[in-house]
Amino acid sequence: MKINVIIIDKKGKDNLYAGLIEHYKKIAKPFAKVEVIEVFDKEIAKAQDISPEAAQKSYTKALEKYLDSGINIALDPSSKEVDSHEFANLLKDSVQVNLFIGGAYGFERDFLTKCNNSISFGKITLSHKLVKVVLMEQIFRGLTINHNHPYHK
Template identity: 45%
Template structure:
């Protein structure tokens, strides 16, 4: 199983990146995981113009990666618990998670994904959402593999 987390990030936070890396290492017991940070000049410019332009730039940046099973994280997505989240890992496939940019996703992009979920009704900074997502991926894989971490 391959798991990729895509984020729209323009800067690094060494402490949160280290935490994400630690979860990626823990996940590697069960699956290959990686993160892909995307931030282009087009995204930076679009974000200064407006929401519509920013969302369009996120879609343009993410669309080439819509292969396999695609899950978008969106505040309006379906809330799932950890047990339900673990069901995403029932198939041995390539799973892509997409964390939206500052202005969220275009409806057109969301329509190209297989699932739209929310980690919470709270809004998180992208870096924090990414760490929470990696923790839930690890937890979900532990549930799937009957590992005691979830207990």
């Protein structure tokens, strides 16, 4: 199984969280290959200086090409809240799952409607970098739930 975490973020090592991301990638390996794909370009940088709407549009444009294969799930604080078991269920029986984390201005509705699902991890807004860590832990937890591995207990 392949799981892609696709995030609006500048490429490069993040000293604060990189160790945790690598840790979860490694321990998830028996169940799935988890890849983190950072997406950022000049158009996004420029649009973020113009308006929230322009920023959201630039995120859609940059992320659309990743929607082509697999199940697409956007992380969005105002969408349906899921618990760990519901999240695990979304990962079940798929060859490829793409999980999208938005930029500073979140997603435009148009992008959310193009995804198979949009989910929230609760009403609080987390920074996109912190969401990435939480998501990696939930991916591992979900995989262990689906494989009846004792970690999730």
